[in-house]
Amino acid sequence: MAPSNASLSPRSKHYEFLGPPGALFIILAVPTTAYSLYFGCSETSGGCLPPLDTLWPRIQTSVQDKQWWLTLFDLEATYYYLAWYAFCVAAWLILPGDWVEGTLMRNGQRKQYKINAFSTLLLTLGLLSGWIYRFGPQSFTFIHDKWIGFVTATFLMSVFQALYVYLMSFQGDRLLALGGNSGNIIYDFFIGRELNPSIGWFDIKTFNELRPGLILWLLIDISMACEQAVRRGGMITDSMILVLLFQGLYVADGLYNEPDILTQMDITTDGFGYMLSIGDLCWVPTVYSLQARYLVFNQVELGPAWTAAIVAANFLGYYIFRTANAEKQDIRSGRNPKNLQTMPTERGTKLLISGWWGVSRHPNYLGDLLMALAWSLPTGFNTPVTYFYVMYFTVLLIHRQRRDDAACSLKYGKDWDKYCKIVPYRIFPYIY
Structure with a gap:
């Protein structure tokens, strides 16, 4: 029953x-x-x-x-x-x-x-x-x-x-x-x-x-x-x-x-x-x-140079965000068109250790934050208030990353510890 x-x-x-x-x-x-x-x-x-x-x-x-x-x-x-x-x-x-x-x-x-x-x-x-x-x-x-x-x-x-x-x-x-x-x-x-x-x-x-x-x-x-x-x-x-x-x-x-x-x-x-x-x-x-x-x-009014720079920042963030999520979805669905490396776990599932997911444990968050910055840059630098979203979103994603990591630690046990040694950076490569 x-x-x-x-x-x-x-x-x-x-x-x-x-x-x-x-x-x-x-x-x-x-x-x-x-x-x-x-x-x-x-x-x-x-x-x-x-x-x-x-x-x-x-x-x-x-x-x-x-x-x-x-x-x-x-x-x-x-x-x-x-x-x-x-x-x-x-x-x-x-x-x-x-x-x-x-x-x-x-x-x-x-x-x-x-x-x-x-x-x-x-x-x-x-x-x-x-x-x-x-x-x-x-x-x-x-x-x-x-x-x-x-x-x-x-x-x-x-x-x-x-x-x-x-x-x-x-x-x-x-x-x-x-x-x-x-x-x-x-x-x-x-x-x-x-x-x-x-x-x-x-x-x-x-x-x-x-x-x-x-x-x-x-x-x-x-x-x-x-x-x-x-x-x-x-x-x-x-x-x-x-x-x-x-x-x-x-x-x-x-x-x-x-x-x-x-x-x-x-x-x-x-x-x-x-x-x-x-x-x-x-x-x-x-x-x-x-x-x-x-x-x-x-x-x-930004002008051509500033406009081009901000567009580049946004689409770099979008590229990281979208390709990182695509890599994760490919592995979950049983596909691996990029021949990415994975690490087997005792649960029978796999953890990505190459591609964007070999750069950091949450590369999609990195792309999200780059986009958030690009959304605020068009407002200029006369006030910090319009950058509130970037500051708030950074705190939110760091908190979410810690929740994710805690859940994965419970889920994968020693395999997660091993994974963290292979991919040491949580969001920002070489920083955090």
């Missing part, structure tokens, strides 16, 4: 993120940071950053004013966002797509995932292109105009979904994440209690991972470009073009290679809770689009 999901979901004994205090800090810090990046770096803030001698008095005045708190919510922006989320769900349902099996779970089952995120992107861009062509760029500046309302709408949706999946995780015999069943309400709500919360065939985690937030990120960039175009009489700067090109390519690549996420830690190991909910739905679209929003009111 197959074991019940309850027997496969023991009480978690290990905390991450410094446990409940760390989880509570992140729960509060993420939305605070998203709002701060607007109020501390916007056209009306007095600079980016505003003068420090005026910043704290303005914060005190604002938080003590009840009317100021009400300005964070915009009913029209909320309706727009709900309509967008409903559109993404409808596209998932209606558009054709292959059904792909995920990895083998602890209960011996494999989930089926519908793959049509790239089709959703194409449909969205097709409809938007027709709209802008018909009504002009000024018709799509409303995301820029109602920015803080959109931030609040994404935050409220994140909290709602995190609460919903947390409460539903106590209903029936559900497969819980090994790290999300500590018994502490704050920590489990944050880290995610249920591994794969679903409504029928609709898997909430994988849907949110790519569709609503990632595509919205690109739509926000386009709205900011439309606002800049209106201000400049129809033309946008070369810096804005680069941000649109780089981030648009990244979004399209992620959606086109949708099956790749099915082997990532977010999907195979982590539960779906506040951490992933607010990350996917709020943080990605509102924080990652900072460069495009900045370029609306600080219109940087």
Whole structure:
């Protein structure tokens, strides 16, 4: 007789993120940071950053004013966002797509995932292109105009979904994440209690991972470009073009290679809770689009030389990111067109020790960070704020690398120690 999901979901004994205090800090810090990046770096803030001698008095005045708190919510922006989320769900349902099996779970089952995120992107861009062509760029500046309302709408949706999946995780015999069943309400709500919360065939985690937030990120960039175009009489700067090109390519690549996420830690190991909910739905679209929003009111012209250098940096990062992931997927699928060297393990699987994976244990992270830098360089060097994404992403990927390495150490044992001697560098060759 197959074991019940309850027997496969023991009480978690290990905390991450410094446990409940760390989880509570992140729960509060993420939305605070998203709002701060607007109020501390916007056209009306007095600079980016505003003068420090005026910043704290303005914060005190604002938080003590009840009317100021009400300005964070915009009913029209909320309706727009709900309509967008409903559109993404409808596209998932209606558009054709292959059904792909995920990895083998602890209960011996494999989930089926519908793959049509790239089709959703194409449909969205097709409809938007027709709209802008018909009504002009000024018709799509409303995301820029109602920015803080959109931030609040994404935050409220994140909290709602995190609460919903947390409460539903106590209903029936559900497969819980090994790290999300500590018994502490704050920590489990944050880290995610249920591994794969679903409504029928609709898997909430994988849907949110790519569709609503990632595509919205690109739509926000386009709205900011439309606002800049209106201000400049129809033309946008070369810096804005680069941000649109780089981030648009990244979004399209992620959606086109949708099956790749099915082997990532977010999907195979982590539960779906506040951490992933607010990350996917709020943080990605509102924080990652900072460069495009900045370029609306600080219109940087790069010139040919700087443009060429930044393009080279971005595509070097993209080349490393994409070819490294392709090498990994080839080995996992039983192919080896590059004749890469592998190391056998006692588990019967193989570890890559040549190609990009012989240079560092996480070469895809190296490519990611090079791209992140290239996205910020078009904003120039007048403020460090637009480089927030690079700094944050470096911390995030180092933390994720440590989680990956810890999981692999448990999985492979002595074989992992041997592998680490062969490939000593974690992300940055000869540095880290």
